[in-house]
Amino acid sequence: ATPMSVMVGVGKAAEAGVLIRNGEALQTASKITAMILDKTGTITLGAPKVTDVLVAGEYDEQAVLRLAATLESGSEHPLAMAIVESAQERGIETGKVSNFNAIAGHGVQAEVDGKTLLFGNEKLMRERTIELGDFVEMAQALAAEAKTPMYFAVDNKLAAIIAVADPIKEDSIAAIKRLQHNGIRVVMLTGDNRATAKAVAKKAGIKEFFAEVLPEEKSKKVQELQMEGEVVGMTGDGINDAPALAIANVGFAIGTGTDVAIESADITLMRGSLHGLADAIAVSKATLRNIK
Ligand code: ADP
Ligand code: MG
Secondary structure, X not given: OOHHHHHHXXXXXXXXXXXXXXXXXXXXXXXXXXEEEEHHHHHEOXXXXXXXXXXXXXXXXXXXXXXHHHHHOOOOOHHHXXXXXXXXXXXXXXXXXXXXXXXXXXXEEEEEOOEEEEEEOHHHHHHOOOOOOOHHHHHHHHHHOOOEEEEEEEOOEEEEEEXXXXXXXXXXXXXXXXXXXXXXXXXXXXXXXXXXXXHHHHHHOOOXXXXXXXXXXXXXXXXHHHXXXXXXXXXXXXHHHHHHHXXXXXXXXXXXXXXXXXXXXXXXXXXXXXXXXXXXXXXXXHHHHHOO
């Protein structure tokens, strides 16, 4: 395309809240055959809220939330925010945390009140050989409702399951349909567990998804689709998504996401809405038509 038509295209996109950082991305956007969407914060609001606290053994809800919120006060993960907020809402004061440790893609660990706390997904609990008993079935039931269940262990004994829900953005379903009507293969990518991922993908109208993807594996999924011959668009908001955004044929960042994601992407969706994807592709097509 001529520099002039690219400039016009970039301006048109900007009017739709789509910020294009380079002319090449504008030209490649119309050629995208597969779009990978991160789940949390991209398809969903990225603001999870605690929905269920199921306690085991000697702990009650207040005690569990106090310990869990104290542990999570050391984490910046959206899941951590949900736990801390939930404790605050109930007027629970948090304590002091030491030896805090984040286990990427799995959960967190620390010491509180001289107890060793472990909080995260089933894989983490299995690795630490914590007995889960019939809590596995309860977690699966929560996951089937598109909630994310997390296991909470105190001194290597299961103390609770805490579940959070992160609603789908109200226009994600329609925006995903627009991509599919353009013949684009839409794939969801998440570090979350398989059952929750399946339920969210179904709600969002997405048939294909990869779950339990570790942060460092996200960019590998982009490469896998590229090796299948796809021209890959990647959309994400998190630090975890940055390498995948950089390696994709076109990287799209959610404008409300992290700076690292925005810096790694070619295009920023300022309104946070996934409609920006089909908008960008439409502008790209118009730009290429103008020069033919
Ligand atoms: P996502 O792509 O959903 O942000 P992550 O790779 O960050 O996924 O995390 C994967 C899983 O690890 C989460 O679904 C959760 O079960 C567990 N996890 C990660 N961080 C935390 C945390 N701070 N507290 C509790 N669980 C966590
Ligand atoms: Mg995300």
